[in-house]
Amino acid sequence: MGKPKVVLGVSGGIAAYKACELLRRLTESGHDVRVVPTASALHFVGAATWSALSGHPVSTEVWDDVHEVPHVRIGQQADLVVVAPATADTLARAAHGLADDLLTNTLLTARCPVVFAPAMHTEMWEHPATRENVATLRRRGAVVIEPAVGRLTGVDTGKGRLPEPAEIFEVCRRVLARGVAEPDLAGRHVVVSAGGTREPLDPVRFLGNRSSGKQGYALARTAAARGARVTLIAANTGLPDPAGVDVVQVGTAVQLREAVLKAASDADAVVMAAAVADFRPAAYAQGKIKKKDGQEPDPIVLVRNPDILAEISADRPRPGQVIVGFAAETDDVLANGRTKLKRKACDLLVVNEVGERKTFGSEENEAVILGADGSETPVPPGPKEALAEKVWDLVVTRLN
Ligand SMILES: Cc1cc2nc3c(=O)[nH]c(=O)nc-3n(C[C@H](O)[C@H](O)[C@H](O)COP(=O)(O)O)c2cc1C
16 A cells, blocks of 8 residues: 555645644655645745655646646545645635635545644634634535634734644544544534643642543544544643644633533533542642641641532533543442442543553553443553544444
8 A cells, every 4th residue: 555645735824834844744654745835835935845845746736737637636646635824815715616726626626534724813713704614614524623822923922823733743643544534523512621630738739630631632632633623621731732622721620610611511522531639628828838846737628629520411501412521440440430420420431440650641541431321332452542532433423
């Protein structure tokens, strides 16, 4: 089998230079990449760069090498088309089926998955015309990843920044691995919580846990690659924002509850992968708690935190919503998992065994996914993304 064929469309935004890194990542990971820039893109990065980095000729129009019929062949032969950055203009032309350059011809002839990574000023992104064009492309099955928030061209900051090339690459890798043109979470809003809450004792100390957030981030990343709009509620992870995901940073269990309830009001699925503290210190000391000579320290009095999973499972902010919980157990894993599933009344519970050197912080996971319908789906040891994909498979069956 030859290398997977990827078309990298580049349109005329200031972030075009970042597509060079995406191109490098794609070629170095064994993909045959054909770059199709727009004429405007060449104002930012020249044809020589695209050609040298990809090892293929580069043109913007349908009139070069006409004997090879490139306006049809490039799209027909592609396993994936990714447009990064996608300008407001290119999104508009793609949404309306225009075919006025090589890239838009390629988009019309491609029958493989298509990913757009838009980048533009916030005003352009928020304009109703762009919103409608993005909705049209998503409805037709394209994965349009949400722009990141941050520094834009000139002095402005806001939403509209191209996500990091490494993150766009991850989306491409996931989409290619699934190899389906119709992303099965398209049009869905999913909420994922990740990381571990920290419950402050005083300005310098907290009660925390060992959760790294990697499993939750894998869930967010895979959902975005399957076409979902994703809100990731991240508690103390320090991980880079996944491409195309709206990230809300929180610290404590109470903050996490607030953020989840707000995001869940219009969500199709909520996956609670964060390790939420069951208890928090009853009192918060305004100043650092000091050692007192000859005295034992005061005991720490704890109070219960809200049980977010049970609350959201009981209330279901949106009818038909699928709720997934995680149970980290150290012993009697399955029996404890079944009891927890009943008590929480969620639809699915991902049960895994944890320990100081098991699961937390590692790249791998192993679990059994218990269903409220009595089902048991074992997921063998493997990357956290593999477990994430399995969770979404089960969510999709329940949503449909
Ligand atoms: C310096 C500069 C930066 C630009 N950056 C963007 C951008 O980030 N996103 C965007 O949608 N348009 C941007 N534009 C406007 C596009 O280049 C313009 O709409 C062009 O027609 C897009 O053509 P294309 O979609 O065929 O590439 C920029 C223009 C200039 C001069």
